[in-house]
Amino acid sequence: MELDNFATWLEIDLGALENNYRILREATGTPVMPVVKANAYGHGLEEVTKTLEKAGAQWVGVARIEEALLLRKAGIHMNILVLGFTPPQRVQDAILNRISLTVYDPTVVQAYARQAASLNQPLDVQVKIDTGMGRLGIPVEKALEFIFQVKDLHEFHFQGIFTHFACADEPEKPYTIQQLEKFNRILEQMQSQGIRPELIHSANSAAALNFPSARFDLIRCGLALYGLSPSDATHLPTGIKPTLSWKTRLISIKQMPSGHGISYGFKYFTKNSERIGVIAAGYGDGLRRQMGNEVLIHGKRVPIVGNVCMDQCVLQLDHIPDAGMGDEVVLIGKQGGDEITAAEVAKKWNTISYEVICGMAARMPREYIH
Numbered sequence: 178m179e180l181d182n183f184a185t186w187l188e189i190d191l192g193a194l195e196n197n198y199r200i201l202r203e204a205t206g207t208p209v210m211p212v213v214k215a216n217a218y219g220h221g222l223e224e225v226t227k228t229l230e231k232a233g234a235q236w237v238g239v240a241r242i243e244e245a246l247l248l249r250k251a252g253i254h255m256n257i258l259v260l261g262f263t264p265p266q267r268v269q270d271a272i273l274n275r276i277s278l279t280v281y282d283p284t285v286v287q288a289y290a291r292q293a294a295s296l297n298q299p300l301d302v303q304v305k306i307d308t309g310m311g312r313l314g315i316p317v318e319k320a321l322e323f324i325f326q327v328k329d330l331h332e333f334h335f336q337g338i339f340t341h342f343a344c345a346d347e348p349e350k351p352y353t354i355q356q357l358e359k360f361n362r363i364l365e366q367m368q369s370q371g372i373r374p375e376l377i378h379s380a381n382s383a384a385a386l387n388f389p390s391a392r393f394d395l396i397r398c399g400l401a402l403y404g405l406s407p408s409d410a411t412h413l414p415t416g417i418k419p420t421l422s423w424k425t426r427l428i429s430i431k432q433m434p435s436g437h438g439i440s441y442g443f444k445y446f447t448k449n450s451e452r453i454g455v456i457a458a459g460y461g462d463g464l465r466r467q468m469g470n471e472v473l474i475h476g477k478r479v480p481i482v483g484n485v486c487m488d489q490c491v492l493q494l495d496h497i498p499d500a501g502m503g504d505e506v507v508l509i510g511k512q513g514g515d516e517i518t519a520a521e522v523a524k525k526w527n528t529i530s531y532e533v534i535c536g537m538a539a540r541m542p543r544e545y546i547h
C-alpha cells in the first residue's frame with residue numbers, strides 16, 4: 178500500500194513553468210511579465226515567482242498590494258506592478274518597497290500624491306487606459322489630460338502606460354483591433370508631445386498569441402505561462418505544457434450491497450453489489466459539488482457518484498478491480514495514457530480554466546517538482 182505525506186495535493190512542475198516562460202518569450206520575441214495574482218493562479222505565489230525571477234523575468238504583475246508585499250518579504254527583487262486598485266493609505270508601503278502602482282482616476286491620484294509627499298522618493302505609477310474593456314482605466318477621451326496630470330506631479334515617476342483587452346481570446350471579433358487603434362492614437366498624441374514612458378504594454382496571454390501588434394514592450398502572461406490556453410481559438414506555441422496536477426489517493430474501498438445509498442442525500446444507490454471507493458477531495462479543496470465529475474485511477478476514467486462532500490467524495494470502482502487502498506488518483510493531470518485537463522474540467526463545470534485553477538484551495542499542499 179502506497180501512502181506518503183499527503184492525502185490530497187497539487188503537483189506543480191516548475192521545470193514546465195520555466196520551459197513555458199522561455200517558449201512564450203521566444204515565440205513572441207517579447208519580454209514576458211509573468212502574472213502571479215491569486216496565488217499564481219493557484220500554483221503558489223512565492224515558488225512560482227522565484228522560479229521566474231531565476232529564469233530572467235524583469236517584471237512581475239499582481240492584482241493587490243498585499244501580494245506584492247508578500248513577494249518582497251520572500252526576497253523577490255524584480256520590478257512589481259500592482260495591476261488593480263491600491264488604497265491611498267498603502268502608498269508609502271509601495272514607495273518603501275519599490276512597488277509600482279496602477280493609476281486611472283484623477284481624484285485617487287491626488288490622494289496618492291498627498292501620501293507620497295511625506296516621503297522623499299517618488300511613487301512609480303503606470304497609467305491604465307480604458308480603450309473599451311469597460312472596467313478599470315481612464316476613458317480614452319480623458320486620457321491625455323490625465324497623463325499630463327500624472328506626469329506633472331513631482332511626487333510621481335510616470336513609468337508606464339497600458340490597457341487591457343476584453344475579447345482577445347476571440348480573435349475573429351473586431352474588438353481587439355478597435356481597442357488597439359484607440360491605444361495607438363493615445364500613444365501618438367503622447368509622442369507628439371514628446372512623452373514616452375519606459376513601458377508600454379497591452380497584451381494578456383490571448384492578445385500576445387493572437388495579436389502580434391499588441392505586444393509592445395512586454396506581454397503580461399498568466400494562463401499561457403501555466404500551460405493552458407485562454408480559448409479554443411487561441412493556439413499555444415508547441416512545447417507549452419500544463420504546470421499543475423491535482424492528485425489524491427484512495428482512502429477507503431468497500432464492497433457495498435445492492436440498493437445502498439451513497440453520500441449525503443443518497444443521490445446515488447448501488448444497483449448491484451458494487452465496489453465503492455472514497456478519495457480525499459471535496460468542495461473544500463476546489464472540487465465542484467455537482468454530478469458528472471471523473472477521475473483517473475490506473476490510467477482509466479472512474480465516475481464520482483453521489484454528492485461531493487467538503488473533504489471527500491465517492492467513486493464507483495467496478496471496472497478497476499485491481500484498484501487498492503492508497504492508489505494514486507488524478508483529478509487534473511496525466512495518468513497512464515489518459516489526461517484530464519483543466520480545460521476539460523472547466524467545460525464540465527460550465528466555466529473557464531482560470532476559475533478551475535484559481536479555485537484550488539489554500540489548504541492543499543503544493544509539491545514542487547522540476
Ligand SMILES: *Cc1c(COP(=O)(O)O)cnc(C)c1O
Pocket residue numbers: 212214260341380381382383397398399400401407
Ligand atoms: C490577469 C491579468 C493579465 C493576465 O491574463 P492572462 O489571460 O491570464 O494572460 C494581464 N493583464 C491584466 C491587467 C490582468 O488583470
